[in-house]
Each structure stands twice: as C-alpha cells, then as structure tokens.
Amino acid sequence: MGRLFLVRHGESEWNILSKIQGQSNTNLTDLGREQARKVAERLCKEKIDIIFSSDLSRAFDTAKIIGDKLGLEVNTFEELREIKFGVWEGLTTQEILDKYSKEHTIWMTEPHNLKLPEAESLIDLQERLLKIVNILLKNNKDKNILIVSHGASIKALILGILGIDISYYNKLTIGNTSLSIIEFRDYSPVLRVLNDTSHLKEE
Template identity: 60%
Template sequence: MQKLYLVRHGESEWNNLKRIQGQKDICLTLKGKKQAEKIANRLVFEEIDIIYSSDLKRASETANIIGEKLNLKVTPSEAFREIQFGSWEGLSIEELTEKNSKEHFIWINEPHNFKMDGAETLYEVQNRAMNKIDSILKSNPDKNILVVSHGATIKTIILGCVGMDIKYYNKMTIGNTSLSMIEFRDHNNVIKLLNDTCHLKEDKYE
C-alpha cells in the first residue's frame, strides 16, 4: 500500500513574528530546527523511500535535517512552494487586517473564493502541487514518498488526494512539523494521519 507523508516546515523567523510569508524565502528559527530534529526522529519509525521538498529555505532546511537522519537525498521542487500572496507578503497580521480587511475576510471565511492581483488562488496552488504529486507517485509506484512543504500547499494536496472540494480548505489546520499521511488503497485514498504533532511533546523523539 503506497503512502504519501506530508510534513510542514519548522517554525520560521516570520512564523515567530506573525508575518505573512508566502513565497518569501525565510529561514528556520532555532526552535524550528529543533522541531525538525524531532519529526526526523519520529520518521525513523516509518517506511519512507523518497523525500521531496519545497525549494524555499524553511522547508528545504527542515527536509535536509530529516534526510540526514533517514540517510535519504532531498529533491527540491518549486511545485511545493507556499501560496504566492503578492502584496500581503511581509505584512504582520495586524497590518493585513487594517489594510486589506475585505480580502482578509474572504481569505478567512471563503478561501476558495480568494482572488487578488499578484496572488495565487487555492486552485492554482492545488493544480501545480497535485500535478507534481501525480507525477511522483506514477514514477515510483512501489515507494512511500515524503513531501516537506507549507501549510496552504499541504492542505490543497490532502484535499486533492482524497477528492474533497477545495471549499473545505479552512476546515483543517496544519502546524509546524506536523505529520499528515495519505494511504493509497485499492478502492480509495484515505487520510490516515492529519496534523499529528505528538512528537513535539514526547521525550522519546528528543
């Protein structure tokens, strides 16, 4: 049974500052690196054959920490980048709500209807990410794949893999270095894990 593991990057400098990142290339914090070490220690117990990652630093740094632990090479891909947020990138949450209250309301309440000049829609994010996922799975039919990516991108992948409408995007959350997993069964695809962060709380993953 083929499996797709999905891990969000560790805490970044802008996560800590509560700034919108999008495709800005921000590094991990020290806490983020420690989170990456913990998820790496947990993934030792899984059967992962291949690692792909967003090419943005916060994801690739996380993936490389995991890859070193699992003795696997990491293949970076632009397809797994975070959503492009255009003029929102770099803004704090407070600045965003003050300057873009209408668009922010739509993003929070109806993200599938979000459309702004210079920004990607969720449909565009899902299209680029799922095209790459489909290609990887077809090229490696007997392999379990790990993808290290970003919150928005991971959510669109999960919905795409199980055939759920993108309108359910805001019904889930994806935390830093959380683990989600899809099983590809004979008759359907199943969400086996979603936003699991137990490794951040348990000493055995130190």
C-alpha cells in the same frame, strides 16, 4: 501499498513575527530546527524511500535535517512551494487587517473566493500541487514518499487527493512539522493521519 507522508516546515523567523510568507524565502528559527529533529526521529519508525521538498529554505532545511537522519538525499521542486500571496507577502496579520480588511474576511470565511493582486488562488495552488505530486506518485509507485512543504500547500493537496472540495480548506489546520499520512489503497486514497504533532510534546 504506497504511502505519502506530508510534513510542514519547522517554525520560521516570519512565523514568530506573524508575517505572511507565501513564496518569500525565510529561515528556520532554532526552535524550528529542533522541531525538524523531532519529526526526523518520529519518521525513523517509518520506511521512507524518497524525500521531495519545496525549494524554499524553511522547507528544504527541514527536509535536510530529516534526510540526514534517515540517510536520504532531498530532491527539491519549485512546484512544491507555498501559495504565492502576492501583495500580502511580508505584511503582518495586523497590517493586513488594517489595509485589506475586506479581503481578510474573505480569506477567513471563504478562502477559495479570495483574489489578490499578484497572488495565486487556492484552485491555482491545488492544481500546481496535484500536477507535480501525481507525477511523483506515478514515478515512485508503491514507495513511501515524504514531501516537506507548507501549510496552505499541504491542506490544498490533501483535499485534492481525497476529492474534497477546496471550499473546505479552512476546516483543516496544519502545524509546524506536523505529520499527515495518506495511504494509496486499491480502492481509494485514505487519510490515515492528519496534523500529528505528538512528536513535539515533552516526554
């Protein structure tokens, strides 16, 4: 029985500025690197066979810290990137509220219906993620796979694998360096762990 381990990147510079990142390339903060070290320690308790990551710096650097701890190389795929947010990328939450209040309301209440210039929809994102992840699962059958990616991507992927409609997207939350685990049992994929951040808590 293979397992899929999903980890969101550590805190980034734009996370603390409340800026929309999307596919913009932003770096980890010192705290983000520390979070990555802590989730790496947590993953030492699992038998991870292979690591895949988004090629964006905040995800790759998180994956590299984990890989160095586990003695594994990181394989990057552009398809594991965050959702492309188009005209929202680089804007703060307040700027979006000021300039795109109607669209922001749609994103908060029915995000699957949001359409932004130069952006992906949630369905586009989910199809992109499922396509590459299904290939990775097929090529690494019964292995324990770690994917380091992004908040929206991980939520869309979990819903897709479990066969839950994308309209439930805003019912999930995925924190920085949170761990989610899906088991591929004979009869069905099963969500075993969701958004576990216990490794970040102080002893």
